[in-house]
Amino acid sequence: MVELPVVNQPVHRSGALLDHLARRIRLRAESVLAPLGLRPRHLVTLTVLRQHGGCSQQALSSTLEMDGTNVVGLLNDLEADGLIERRRSPEDRRRHVVMLTDRGARVLVKAECALAAVENDVLGALDEAQRETLYGLLQQAVTGEPVICTEAAADDSDAAC
Incomplete structure (x- = not known):
């Protein structure tokens, strides 16, 4: 049998606790977002668009660290629900600028309120x-x-x- 060397390690490891806490928040978040027609990735996208005042699909893909094809599908979902709109870029007609709609902004506020209640529950x-x-x-x-x-x-x- 091979003996493993003793390594000075912290008494507590955070990874498992963070994973457990993230899972608890994620499951509760998904349950409060679903009635709004949102998934966590929708929420992140809407939040980014609000912060940036809109951006190109390419920039959004980079910010979200998602493949462009997946971003197109995500944006299709949000556009079908009237939460975002894609406009031609005035600087480059081949590009689209993605903008949060008024409806999207209102739904985002509702989602954030629902998520605040989730955080209050989980971090109570x-x-x-x-x-x-x-x-x-x-x-x-x-x-x-x-x-x-x-x-x-x-x-x-x-x-x-």
Whole structure:
């Protein structure tokens, strides 16, 4: 039998806990998004379009890290529901600019309110300060940059929920 070398490892590993927490949030999120006709990838797309004020299909594909063919199918779904529209680019008629419609913006706000309730349920054991700390740490892990969260900088998107 081969003995494995002892490696100094942290006592706690986060991967399994993050995966479990993500699964809990994802399952609940899917259940509240479904009545709105949305899936998580739809929500991400609508959010990106709101943040950027619209963008080309190619830029959207890059931002979403999705193959262009898959983005076209995703946009077809959203356009059929009247949540986005594709317009010819005034600079290059061969390209389309994808824009969030007014209806899309309203549905996105409803989805965000529903998701705020999901987060409140899943993260209910944490107080506000702990949630802000968790958010900052997760943001730092994703971007590699520390995030300073203050009440003034905190997202108020669920304030209307």
